[in-house]
Amino acid sequence: MSTTTTTTAGGVQVVKPTVAGFFHDYWGKVRGGDLGSLPAVIGLIILSLIFGIARDTFFSSLNFANLFSQGAQYIFIAMGLVFVLLLGEIDLSAGFASGVCGAIMAILLTNHGWPWYGAIPAAMVTGIVIGFVLGFMVAKLGIPSFVVTLAAFLAFQGILLYLLGGGKNISITDTFVLKLANSNLSVALSWALTIVAIVGYAVVQLSRVRSRAARGLVTDPMGIVAMRIAGLAVVLIIPTIVLTQERSINPVLNSVKGVPIVVPIIAVFLVIWTFILGRTTYGRHVYAVGGNTEAARRAGIPVDRIRISVFIICSFMASIGGILAVSRANSVDPNTGGSNILLYSVGAAVIGGTSLFGGKGKAINAVIGGAVITVIDNGMGLLGYSAGTKYIVTGLILLVAASVDALARRRAAATGNR
């Protein structure tokens, strides 16, 4: 056929990658419209610098720790939304679904005296049931997800009011649930988890290289693997140093230090969903349905089941977001999961690099995008801007992210068929 340029390994001509070649390829991908989380990461750094310079309290360990519990609900809902968005669908009801699930937990804890290990699973099951109903209507009845979830958005708002007896506020006293969003790991445990995460990542990366090399397949250059591991180490160790500082205003009275408990919770779900999307048949099928539904159907993939499942995952993640929101606020009210929560969560997923057109996105997008949203919210609050300004800026940033997505897509279409 056409000319073979370099080494022939295993029959098919492949180019032995080098570190420089890897960066060259990456740059080519970026230019070709495959941006991933890059704009969000750059945006996060720029925003953090701006806020950090304008208000030195932004980088204080107290505020830094606060960012995590503030952003947890967005991040959880966004992680679920990534799955829905991967199929090119939308779930507008995720915010109030999280409110309903949080309310169920609070009611069971406070009004019915359930223990946390009964109330939390009940909230999660509620999320799963909600997701199944939404997914069923979208997949089996063929109603556009926009309409189904818009209806659910309104209905859940009503259910929440109904559950709360017309708008009462239910507070919770269960210490376990309160700890979820408000307490920290001990310093020793914080470091232990950080080290476990770094070592775990290194082991996964290196074993992949080893098993591929053993089969004579192309591997990432060792330099890149080392850089990845070192990069993760830096990204984890610096925050751990900051978070293990004493950040109590009055340390004698009440010592506050250590990584917030929400961080490992987010990390666990991030790892689980990343694994499921990247390394399992199910995840592959989600991408396939999102990329080309007809091709997926012809390949024998149960498209309807996949469609239902992503709504279940979304509402399930929303239920966890709701549990954490209730934990953080110590109570549930008719606005838990309401106001801007859903839109911030969709924004988080999209800003993080998940495409609204389906087929492109990762669990990490939700975390990075959620971080951007939270930093804007938090930083502008510190700078004393009004809620109005915050919304406008967040809106603009979402618009920028959506434009990046749309432009990248056009770029990809233009360069795709060379």
Add this chain to the structure above:
Amino acid sequence: MAATPLLELSGIDKSFGPVQVLHDVGLSVYPGEVTALVGDNGAGKSTLVKCVSGIYTIDKGTITFDGNPVAIHSPREAAALGIEVVYQDLALCDNLDIVQNMFLGREKTRGIVLDEPTMEQMAGDTLASLSVRTVKSLRQLVASLSGGQRQTVAIAKAVLWNSRVVILDEPTAALGVAQTAQVLELVRRLADNGLGVVLISHNMNDVFAVSDRIAALYLGRMAAQVKATEVTHSQIVELITAGRSGNIGLPPEKPSDFNGDVVDITPGGDQ
């Protein structure tokens, strides 16, 4: 050439409601040969292929595969027999890479984890067996491939599963000159590897370039199945447009069969 057909259809009827699309169609596909299936738009080529691939069930007739009569009710059953169809729209996911596309729906796993090294190796071996050397990396996204490369991936996907019969629906329709040549070369190589290949095409040059046999459908009937060396270009065109040419093809039409909009050409030979 092999004496017994790998896939043999005979007496296939297929109707959609009141419209009979296939009338008593027979087709033989031999291993190691490319059988071109030609016919005008609406002649029933796609319907015939969909009957073979299990998307439609036949009303009447028999399908014999490897000497045994078989009933094909779903694409999975066709795939289980070793019949793979490469559709015109290729059915590839742009957001997945070459290996992921080739194994779509039939991923290899170790436990619950995808066995990427094995899949990559098998995909590489398959592409190598087709002498494909034009891809930069097996992990390239399909979105970044050219039309010819996509066709190649789609064909490789079809032959990955030790398939015995590969049906290609207009594989060169959207391709440029050089890419068409590459794909035709690939089609020829499939047959040379011992597969039975059915090539659907409108392009007579392509048909004569690679096929061993030519089967012409005319208004839902098999006009003729002939050896490519025994007919000329214009004879095939006549078979496609009129159903017969000289002494090959359908018997002269009975005027009552048609509504008069088909031009009756001088009756030639009879059969």
